[in-house]
Amino acid sequence: MDDVRARLLEMLVSGKGTGDLREMVAQQANSNPQLQALLQMMARREAPAGEEAVDASPPDPDHTRRRRAERLREKLDDMREELEELRERNELCAAALGACFACWGTDEDCPECAGRGRTGWRVPDRELFQRMVVPAVRRWREKAGPSVGARREAEER
Numbered sequence: 344m345d346d347v348r349a350r351l352l353e354m355l356v357s358g359k360g361t362g363d364l365r366e367m368v369a370q371q372a373n374s375n376p377q378l379q380a381l382l383q384m385m386a387r388r389e390a391p392a393g394e395e396a397v398d399a400s401p402p403d404p405d406h407t408r409r410r411r412a413e414r415l416r417e418k419l420d421d422m423r424e425e426l427e428e429l430r431e432r433n434e435l436c437a438a439a440l441g442a443c444f445a446c447w448g449t450d451e452d453c454p455e456c457a458g459r460g461r462t463g464w465r466v467p468d469r470e471l472f473q474r475m476v477v478p479a480v481r482r483w484r485e486k487a488g489p490s491v492g493a494r495r496e497a498e499e500r
Contacts, residue, residue, distance in 0.1 A: 439471035 437444035443453060443460020451458035467476075 435471060436475065438468040439475040441465040441467035 434444045436442075437447065437460075440462040441464055442448065442462045443456035443464060445455040446453040446458070446460060448456060448459060448461030448464060453460065456464060
């Protein structure tokens with residue numbers, strides 16, 4: 344116990360490692376009723392006004408691991424959902440532009456297109472093209488001004 348007191352005194356004087364203080368006290372609290380009381384007092388003191396203090400007994404390592412694993416599973420599920428959404432969006436864009444959904448023509452080893460799948464590789468999906476590309480082209484022409492459209496028309500003649 345003298346070792347614990349010495350470490351406590353050192354932490355209090357230096358102001359460093361106070362995060363370790365609660366853990367150290369919690370480890371010793373199992374066998375020392377005075378430390379259990381100290382933990383409870385600390386928890387009551389730290390609790391916001393009007394809120395009940397949380398149980399100050401030492402944390403259950405199994406519960407902590409289970410909670411951490413649960414948070415990781417939730418994060419993994421969120422990431423899977425996001426990946427699915429991004430894949431669907433990628434496939435829609437590729438179809439609208441007639442490109443390979445797997446590599447967009449950047450991978451010679453691609454099993455879908457063997458690296459030939461740049462935009463226009465296939466006939467674009469008419470409905471998707473109208474919905475996704477035409478508004479962007481219109482907006483671009485509005486921003487660029489009539490000279491761009493006139494030049495294009497003259498080039499096409």
